[in-house]
Amino acid sequence: MSAPIKIALIIGSLRKASINRKFAAYIVSQMPKNVMVEEVHIADLPLYNQDYDDTTIDSYERVRQQLKAADAVLIVTPEHNRTMPAALKNVIDIASRPYKESVWRDKKVAVVTASPSNYGGINSGLDVHKSMQMLSAKMMIHPEVYLSRATESLNDDGSVTERTQQYLQKFVDDLVVFVGSHGA
Numbered sequence: 809m810s811a812p813i814k815i816a817l818i819i820g821s822l823r824k825a826s827i828n829r830k831f832a833a834y835i836v837s838q839m840p841k842n843v844m845v846e847e848v849h850i851a852d853l854p855l856y857n858q859d860y861d862d863t864t865i866d867s868y869e870r871v872r873q874q875l876k877a878a879d880a881v882l883i884v885t886p887e888h889n890r891t892m893p894a895a896l897k898n899v900i901d902i903a904s905r906p907y908k909e910s911v912w913r914d915k916k917v918a919v920v921t922a923s924p925s926n927y928g929g930i931n932s933g934l935d936v937h938k939s940m941q942m943l944s945a946k947m948m949i950h951p952e953v954y955l956s957r958a959t960e961s962l963n964d965d966g967s968v969t970e971r972t973q974q975y976l977q978k979f980v981d982d983l984v985v986f987v988g989s990h991g992a
Contacts, residue, residue: 813843813987816878820885820896820932822851827958831922831976832884834968838980843987845882848874850899861906868902872911875903880916880987881945887923887932896936904943912940918948918983921955928956948986953979 817836821828836845852867854860860868875881885896904910919936921929933954940947953976955961961972968976 811842811988813880813984814878815839815843815845815983815987816875816881817845817847818850818881818883818885818896818899819847820883820893822893822895826886827924827962828884828886828920828922830962830966831920831955831958831968832882834973835882835884835920835976835980838977840984843984846874846878848881848899850895853895853898853902856898856901856905858905871899872903875911875915878915880918880983882918882920882983883936884920884922885929885932885936887921887925887927887929890931891935892932892939897939900936900939900943910943912943912945915945916948916987917945918979918986920953920979922958922961923955924957924959926956928954928958930954948983951979951982 817832819826819829819832839845848871853871854865854867883896885892888894904912917940919933921933923929933952937947961969963969
């Protein structure tokens with residue numbers, strides 16, 4: 809049996825009924841048994857301010873420790889105004905600080921975006937990639953997942969459509985290989 813893999817999950821939407829939360833739940837449900845996924849809750853994080861770098865903020869420390877302990881991070885996010893949501897940018901900034909203590913360095917990161925728009929959150933995904941590359945994270949490049957018209961990828965009961973299930977299963981399989989590889 810393969811060694812256990814620990815993935816931290818960040819959902820960029822704070823909405824309880826978020827479509828991104830539905831896609832994240834489906835992705836998590838398809839992970840092999842040796843993969844443990846723990847959500848990193850971001851709704852309670854104060855906005856990052858460099859003045860806090862010399863202060864202990866419990867919610868900041870919780871997030872940093874969760875991310876440090878993970879083998880990889882999966883970000884599932886919508887797009888807000890053609891970029892990543894503010895809450896997602898906030899957790900990226902928090903985990904990148906204090907200076908020279910970024911948890912993102914060499915951390916494997918994969919991004920999935922979903923949006924009801926025709927663009928599928930691609931701008932959000934590209935902005936996450938841009939930030940992560942600057943922070944020296946190891947980004948999963950392929951397959952890229954930008955679910956456009958994402959509400960059409962959900963059945964009336966909120967479950968993921970069969971067509972989208974097949975697409976997301978390929979992503980899950982490739983994510984597990986990416987996280988398990990040593991040089992990626």
